[in-house]
Amino acid sequence: MSDIKEQSVNSCNSCETCTVNQYGSEERVEFTKEMKKDYTILIPDMLPVHFKLLRNIFTQQGYRVGLLKNTGRKVVDTGLKYVHNDTCYPALLVIGQMISALQSGKYDVNKVALMITQTGGGCRASNYIHLLRKALQKAGLSQVPVISLNLSGLESNSGFHLTLEMIYQALIGLTYGDLFMLLKNQVRSYEVNKGDADALISKWVKELSNQFKHRKGYTPKGMERNMRAIVEDFAKIPLNKVEKTKVGIVGEIYVKYSSMANNDLENFLVEQDCEVMVPGIMGFMMFKIDNRIEDINLYGGSLAKKKVVQALMKYCEMLERLLYDTVSRYSDFLPPSKYAHIKELITGVVGLGNKMGEGWLLTAEMLELADKGVSNIVCAQPFGCLPNHICGKGMMKPIKAKNPDINIVAIDYDAGATRVNQENRLKLMLANAKRRAAEEKKAGQSAAVLSSSTHVVHN
Secondary structure (H helix, E strand, O other): OOHHHHHHHHHHHHOOOOOEEOOOOOOOOEEEHHHHOEEEEEEEEHHHHHHHHHHHHHHHOOOEEEEEOOOOOOHHHHHHHHHHHHHHHHHHHHHHHHHHHHHOOOOOOOEEEEEEEEOOOOOOOHHHHHHHHHHHHHHOOOOOOOEEEOOOOOOOOEEEEEOOHHHHHHHHHHHHHHHHHHHHHHHHHEEEOHHHHHHHHHHHHHHHHHHOOOOOOOOOOHHHHHHHHOOOOOOOOOEEOOEEEEEEEEEOOOHHOOOOOOHHHHHHHHHHHHHEEOOOOOEEEEEHHHHHHHHHHHHHHHHHHHHHHHHHHHHHHHHHHHHHHHHHHOOOOOOOHHHHHHHHHHHHOOOOOOOOHHHHHHHHHHHHHHHOOEEEEEEEEOOOOOHHHHOOHHHHHHHHHHOOOOOEEEEEEOOOOOOHHHHHHHHHHHHHHHHHHHHHHHHHHHHEEEEEHHHHHHH
């Protein structure tokens, strides 16, 4: 064992910040207080608008944060090079994006850190951080610190602290982001002047970022005022309201939201003359918080912890209520369903203990879309994500039993899947949707003619 240790120490001379344990593997590099001053923290850009607001919130707390924008095949190939191809596709993409960014020459690799989330649950996503550190070591970048963003106390760093204030501010940022996403998806397919929604979002992101800088826009009154003004601005966008095929998107959280992961799925559907509906991320956040309460209800645990989590849940419900009430005032816009209602939809379908990955929420989101009259659903499934294959593809039969007219297609995303095959399957789903719509329209016209004829004969 001493020989192994000596050999490992001798082979690691390139990085003074790393230490080597007795088994010859490198221990993690801590993000220190000194690093906070001049290091840039890089984070994946899963949700551009949401994460831009989060970046500004972190900046307000004294951190320098950069959103990774590099995409394309190079990211996938880098992920394949440094991550085993049998792991989850989102892990391959996130790690590939981070390492390819570090290798691009754009960043000083000795003045940069990476941030990745850990939920602490049974999903393998909590282990991405270890895969990332192994990949960094293999790429000769083991000096780069990796920060774990988690609420479970899995890891800590002296230079980064997730305070209660930051958590509340982050939830507010995500709520604003959900509002932008909701409104944009309901107008972008009907815009008279293409790009109006994007321009409006850019305007409001700047305005909110300026408010955050001066610690405004966080209070319930401030949020209500901002949200009302945002909805009023979107209501002024000139629209050409013609009939469109409504398509909902559900699935694993990264592939559902990341355009890089799903091959620009939303834009493709818009180009195919569809109105896209995507559930907000706050539902997922509430699902994760609620899981901690359900764990204590099912298995027992600390009552003090339960009260803290319940308080956080009530805060989320307040934010949800603000968004719902504001959008509900305008008949032109469809408000999001409340979490409590979504939770009720799975009664008798799947149990609340099914919470790995997106768990029962994935099933509930499909039921929610059907409840809103959105009968066409794309279920985005990444390779290697077993929980989502079970709660997504595996739950299609009981969902169709409750909603016979529903039209669901599961699209698999991985490094070897071709875009043309995915788009062909989507076109087939849309062709089926348009055929059904035509049949329903014809049946409705026939019924109207029959009713009119009966009325004439009766008279």
